[in-house]
Amino acid sequence: MPTLPAKEALIIELLSSSGPRGEMYGLEIVAASKGRLKRGTVYVTLGRMEEKGLVASRLEDAPPNAGGLPRRIYAPTALGRRVHDAWSHVARLLPEFAR
Amino acid sequence: MNQRLPGERLRALASRLCSEIAMERLIDPVLADLQREDADAARRGQAWRRRSVRIAGTLAFWKVIGLHAAARAPLLAREWAAADEHVVGRTMAFSATFIAALTLLFVWPLFSSTVIQRDALGYYTKFSGHDLAWLVLTMVPQAMAVGIPLGFPCGVLFGLRRRTPTARARRNILLIATACSALMLIVVAWVMPEANQVFREMTAGHRIPRGLNELTLGGLWARAEWFDFHFRLALACATAVLTWFACRVMTVRRSIVLGLAGVIVYCWGFLAVQFYHDGLPAVLAAWLPNLITAGVTACLKPSPRLA
Numbered sequence: 001m002p003t004l005p006a007k008e009a010l011i012i013e014l015l016s017s018s019g020p021r022g023e024m025y026g027l028e029i030v031a032a033s034k035g036r037l038k039r040g041t042v043y044v045t046l047g048r049m050e051e052k053g054l055v056a057s058r059l060e061d062a063p064p065n066a067g068g069l070p071r072r073i074y075a076p077t078a079l080g081r082r083v084h085d086a087w088s089h090v091a092r093l094l095p096e097f098a099r
Numbered sequence: 100m101n102q103r104l105p106g107e108r109l110r111a112l113a114s115r116l117c118s119e120i121a122m123e124r125l126i127d128p129v130l131a132d133l134q135r136e137d138a139d140a141a142r143r144g145q146a147w148r149r150r151s152v153r154i155a156g157t158l159a160f161w162k163v164i165g166l167h168a169a170a171r172a173p174l175l176a177r178e179w180a181a182a183d184e185h186v187v188g189r190t191m192a193f194s195a196t197f198i199a200a201l202t203l204l205f206v207w208p209l210f211s212s213t214v215i216q217r218d219a220l221g222y223y224t225k226f227s228g229h230d231l232a233w234l235v236l237t238m239v240p241q242a243m244a245v246g247i248p249l250g251f252p253c254g255v256l257f258g259l260r261r262r263t264p265t266a267r268a269r270r271n272i273l274l275i276a277t278a279c280s281a282l283m284l285i286v287v288a289w290v291m292p293e294a295n296q297v298f299r300e301m302t303a304g305h306r307i308p309r310g311l312n313e314l315t316l317g318g319l320w321a322r323a324e325w326f327d328f329h330f331r332l333a334l335a336c337a338t339a340v341l342t343w344f345a346c347r348v349m350t351v352r353r354s355i356v357l358g359l360a361g362v363i364v365y366c367w368g369f370l371a372v373q374f375y376h377d378g379l380p381a382v383l384a385a386w387l388p389n390l391i392t393a394g395v396t397a398c399l400k401p402s403p404r405l406a
Contacts, residue, residue, distance in 0.1 A: 027132045039132070039155065040162025044170070047124040057124075068104050068134030069127050 004087040008054065010036060012084040015055065015076045025060065025071045039055050046074055054080035105137045105153050106130035109160050110124065113128055123165050132156065183268040188258065192400055194254025198243075201250045205242035209233065213302050229300060237298040240291040248337035249362060252345035256358040259349035264266055267345050276342035284335035288316040326376055329385035334369075340389045341365060344396045351401040365392055 004012075014032045015022050024032070026046065030039050037045070049055045056077050059070040076084070106129075114124045133156030140148040180188025215222050226234060240274055255272060264272070296313040300306055309318070311327050319328040341362060348358040368388040376384035 025132070026128050026137070037128070037157075038162075040159040041166065042127050043163055044124050044166045046128075047121075050124060067108075068138065069131035071131045071135060072124075073127040 004083055007037065007041070008049050009084060009087060010046060011042075011049065011074075012076045014055065015074060016084070016096050022074065023073045023075045027071050029074070047078070051073075052079055054083060092093060102132075104134050106133045106160070109157065113160075113164065116164070116242075121167055125162070125167055129156065131158070139354050141217050151201070153338075171276050179271070183265045184262060186222065186262050186264050186268040187271050187275075189262075190255050190258025191255075191275065193215070193258040194251045197247050197253040197257075198250030202239065202242040202246035204219050205245055206235065207239045209238050226301075234298060234301055237294040237301070240286050244283065244287050244291055247279055247286075248334065248341060249366065250340035251279055252362055253332060254364075255342055255345040256349060256355050259346070260355060264346070264350060269338055272346060273343060274338045279340040279342075280336050283338055284332070287331045287335050292318070294310040303399060325381035329382050330373065332387045333389050336389055337369070340392050340396075344392050347396045347399050353402075361392070361395070 009027060014029055015092060018024050018028075018032070019025050026042050029041060029046075030037050046055060046057070049058055053073055054077060055074045057072045057074045061070075076088050110122075110126060110130050114122060117126055133152065136152040137149055137158070141274055180191065181185060192283050214231065215224050217223075222233065255276075258272075292309075292313045292315045295309075296309055298387070299313070311319070311324060314322065314324070314327075316328060316331060335374070344361055344365075348361065350353060365388055368391065372379075372384050372387055
């Protein structure tokens with residue numbers, strides 16, 4: 001059974017609870033995690049999750065006269081939500097196993 | 100005036116190191132956050148906030164680079180070893196085997212002659228298990244000082260057997276040999292003298308004044324022991340010089356016999372100058388084996404068969 005590391009589970013949880021579209025950019029996720037995620041590691045984790053197909057990303061629509069690089073916005077995929085739900089279920093039943 | 104945005108230099112640097120996907124997924128998002136936060140702070144006129152944002156963003160950038168490099172390192176190492184028909188990986192495997200075998204070979208006589216005794220009842224040792232482990236550990240640097248310079252080129256000779264090493268493979272092998280030489284410098288300059296002294300004092304059971312082999316490079320310099328000083332430096336460089344020779348032999352002659360003969364002659368030369376260097380300037384005597392080997396390597400012409 002594929003595992004879902006705690007950081008990845010937390011990211012899907014935060015994205016799922018962020019509103020109807022479930023979209024956030026990296027620093028928003030870091031802020032919402034209340035210190036459990038760091039800005040240096042969040043993008044590495046998000047990159048890994050994107051490779052696994054747990055989240056999808058797109059570039060934001062840059063606001064007018066905003067210079068610099070566009071931010072990348074992340075949202076959980078259907079697979080990500082399903083894996084998270086399954087993993088949460090297992091964690092409730094077998095807390096030791098899911099730790 | 101066209102003002103440079105924060106993180107642009109970091110991005111230019113990262114683009115040289117990272118793949119397009121890594122830039123897109125890791126580097127650009129970090130720098131986009133940095134630029135957006137910086138712009139927000141600038142709009143509000145928060146100079147200190149801008150400074151802290153830039154520091155935090157730069158630290159995050161380097162952390163991402165470090166984590167990405169750590170995650171990619173095993174894959175890159177595999178790809179690197181597999182390139183050019185596994186020439187580098189094969190050579191490293193042979194070299195590691197030769198180095199381990201030669202190190203053991205050089206540890207054993209010292210171990211058996213000083214640590215193990217024999218009486219009518221058989222073999223015994225006066226040392227505890229803990230002390231024995233320490234003694235073996237202190238013998239390793241001395242054995243490595245000979246095992247690495249001899250083992251590495253022997254591994255190159257066998258690793259390149261029946262292969263046509265590309266210029267890139269040869270360059271990589273020489274790069275690793277140079278790194279080994281740098282490691283050897285640390286070993287022969289500082290680690291080996293300290294280990295020798297610990298070994299001598301443990302086997303004697305009391306404090307002993309340091310001999311020449313127990314002096315660090317600084318100690319040899321302070322006592323103006325120029326031959327031993329340069330001999331250690333030459334020994335550290337031996338891995339790179341002999342590897343160059345082995346690579347060249349296997350490229351232009353493809354003869355293991357010639358390569359092994361060269362390594363053996365080099366060993367004899369090194370031993371000879373150690374004992375018979377009177378009459379020669381200390382620096383020249385210490386570096387002579389390396390100089391001759393380098394000269395022979397540079398003059399090696401391709402055999403007519405391969406030319």
